[in-house]
Amino acid sequence: MFSYYLQLGFHSLKRNPVLTLLMVLGIAIGIGASMTSLTVFHVMGSDPIPWKSDKLHYVQMDSWDPNRAYDDDDQSMPPDQVTYRDAVALIEAGKADRQAVMYKVAWPVQPENRDIKPFQSLGRATSGDFFALFDTPFEYGNGWDRAQDKEHARVVVLARETNEKLFGGQNSVGKRVRLNDVEYSVVGVLKEWKPKIKYYDLTNGSFSDPEEFFVPFNTAIELKTPAAGNNNCWKNSAEGWEGYLESECIWLQMWVELENATRTAEYHSFLDNYVAEQKKLGRFPRPVNNRLPDVNQWMKDNRVVSRDVEIQLGLSFAFLVVCLVNTIGLLLAKFMRKTGEIGLRRALGASKPQLFMQHIVESGVIGISGGLIGLLLTWLGLMAVRGLYDYFDSVARLDWPMVLATIGLSIVASILAGLYPTWRACQIAPAAQLKTQ
Amino acid sequence: MLKMNHLSKVYRTHMIETHALRDFSIHVREGEFVAVTGPSGSGKTTFLNIAGLLEEFSGGEFFIDGVSVSGLGDDARSRLRNEKIGFIFQGFNLIPDLNLFDNVDVPLRYRGFSAADRKRRIEENLARVGLASRMKHFPSELSGGQQQRVAIARALAGSPRLLLADEPTGNLDSLMARGVMELLEEINRQGTTIIMVTHDPELAARAQRNVHVIDGQVTDFDEEPRLRVPENGRDTVATTA
Amino acid sequence: MEFRPILSALMRSKVALVLIGLQIALTLAIVSNALFIINQRIENMGRASGMNEADTFMISSLGFGAGYDVKNAYAEDLATLRGMPGVANAAPILTVPMSQSGWSEGISLTTTQQNSDVGVAMYFIDEQGLDTYGLKLVGGRNFTADEITHRDVRSTSWPNIVMITKALGERLWPGQNAVGKQFYLDQEKPPLTVIGVVDRLIMPWPNISNRSGDKNAYEFSMMVPQMVPFGLQTRYLVRAEPGRVTELVKAVEAKLAQTNTSRIVREARTLTEIRAECYRSDRAMLIILIAVIVALLSITALGIVGMASFWVTQRTKQIGTRRALGATRGNILRYFLTENFVITTIGLALGAVLTYGVNLWLMQAYSAQRLPVLYLVGGMIALWLLGQLAVFGPATRASRVPPAVATRSV
Ligand SMILES: Nc1ncnc2c1ncn2[C@@H]1O[C@H](COP(=O)(O)OP(=O)(O)OP(=O)(O)O)[C@@H](O)[C@H]1O
């Protein structure tokens, strides 16, 4: 019976090719638009480290200006980075299961091999815990340990591509690398590691490229390496590098790993105590306001999914509704035009459920064709989005769940669109054919 | 009032030419009630359509009120239809989305009467066919006979001098048919010229004149109007050559 | 002409009315809000930077090695650059407008003021900076060569003279001549005196959200007579002779790399590229919105064509009857145009409410501005025209229905 309905459906669709094309294209364009923006939205907002995102917490403390909140737009938000003094104090206290302070550095790389020209390279000065904290995959070797942190060890972890460039992808552990005129020995090489969103440093662009190398935090400090990322001060500092380290300028990001909610609460009260102590020293002039957002919360706070993307999503779904309403109208028109035929079929003994099936199959055929074309349009749309926003390269891509969602959405959409017209068609009386006017 | 001389009408579809009317001559005078009979496909509707300016003809002459209509454009024909001619159809042709008031209003709107004038005419004519109380009803809520009476009210609303009816009783039972016929006779008595196509010899017999059409030609034509058929004289069949 | 009968006839097929009305309403809401956003973005993108963008590019040099002397590098590089054929002028800089990175400070007018709410972008230049950027001096004077000093990034003191933009002067001292006025960057240190005013120089981040309500806040910039290396990095702005910028980018890159081998020459970017980059997401939004509007209007127009065609087919007999009863072709054409007008108007009435609903959502969730009525009216007129245009085809077809249909069709 189903194949008979399919046959009827195709036949009926072929009879008004223009109308059919209109309906299919309507659905396809609506699906294409909404799925394109949904994909971008979905990938941008998706959890970059789902297995432990709730255990990783960004550290925020309000060390800012007594006269002015850090964030004009959201007065309750503490600063998005910490001072050197506080970072060092928290690391030394070592109250979290794992903890990493970090900042962005830019150093020239001077290859041993004279054939390779020196090039500038962006890296991250951080604690040894960084690698375990963010589960970075190692190709060769390992990170460094806390002892090496303390000793300002001259060690480096290379990203896969840097290792490719300098050592042709060979195991380079133990080899030497010259960065800004200082020699480091390679302790580890990462596998390909490109989180779609650079969630561990949202203060310097959510979609920036990952680092090319990693060095111990204390080493970079010892070498007086300025931050290549954001730096904010509310108070003037004393002269020189030492003055800067002692200042209230914020330029470091700090992450802690806390096993469960109890540990988080403990750490939170530790922070509160720390701030209370500092207040006694005349620092932290604002009310105590410490936050420990987890990865997803931190992404929300930083609007990783931009306003434009959200507006586009809303817009594209309104657009889909218009397309659906359009299809409902056309399908209704079409089924109503067949009043005579339907009445005749009823008179010849077709039951309401049978007629219902026949027409819902017809709308389903429209939906599936619309969905498939819509999928193609989504693919094209994402390509266009990647062209429009250069940094969306990693997020504007279809994944399997999205492909399935697209097809699902189009079928649901067209069945929804077909439901009312089908119902109306089934209401036609058997005698409709005989009793015109 | 209406005069056709050697009129012909040819329909051309694909390869076939249908001569719906040929050498068709007729003269209908003011105030007459003419019944047109003939076998199916003989050209009755074609004649009526041409008489009502719904279709053009292929050859011959056609005058309304002594004016040749062959040179008239579409708009002029529409105006003429609107002012001088009323139509009654076999299928009633009421507009299903409009209530009775608005249905009768249709030709008056095109005529451009004032709102007050239109209202008066609509009410008057609906009253005349006995449906004044159902002005706000929709056609689907009426019986066939009632619908045809609305159609008559609509045809009369613009006070046409010529009423054309194509099998006005074709879709009605004999009782209703007689009611409609009586209404038409009364309208005719008040001075409106009527040309009515019918398959019903009984109804045809009640007209003043009979025209019989076979194969697109008038074969039987009462040159002079017969005596009015008595109300109860159903077996009086007049045949004058 | 005949609104009431058309309206009551429409009321008999409410579903169709609701469908088309809803479609038109949504279309209006989306189109007018999108047009508003588009216009704002275009306005944003069209703002002049105040500098010569066509002929300028910036370039950075990152030195390495203990022996690398930044002061020396500045002197050598500037001499090299200014001596190159095709170079109109060159200057040491920290940043350029629209590059999204730089230095900002808060200004106080007194030593006691607690809360500085004037954020200013800092441009560090030498005496050639004004000419290299291509800025227009509208008051006071430029720096002289002997006023230029070297600054360590970590230094906390300020020189005692600066130049500012006209907008900043107007903000600090409304209606007065800013030249000779003083303000503080650090209340514990001596004040800075304004010696010159330039017409316009926008911030490196022109898209700052501006809560203070000053719509010129993105023009609050100041020029400091200092050269500021960032570690061992120095940066220059080069202004080429008109039309030679592309050729010079490569030449300068090669020349600088060649003059000193213990450095990396990088980030050679023209202002045109920087501008494109800065407004890239605005441009993307713009294109996406325009695509949505075009697609939406096409879908709606095609929907109207489809529905109207269906109605014409469905009402063929009715049209024939009307013709038989005396309607001219014009009457029939007008009937369908009027009908479309009525439906569109109903949809637009609903759409007006919806438009402001969407606007309210945008205002609340994204601190957008209130939609000017002009956009609503514009959207309405566009949709009226679109509707009439879309229905014209089917309506013409309707007017060609022969009157004989009244007697012939079943
Ligand atoms: N539009 C048309 N195209 C081609 N041929 C037509 C057309 N209309 C009518 N005819 C033909 O013209 C002839 C006359 O038709 P007409 O409708 O006038 O007959 P009629 O006398 O009214 O028949 P009936 O009593 O069945 O209504 C028929 O042969 C018919 O097939």
Ligand SMILES: [Mg+2]
């Ligand atoms: Mg006939």
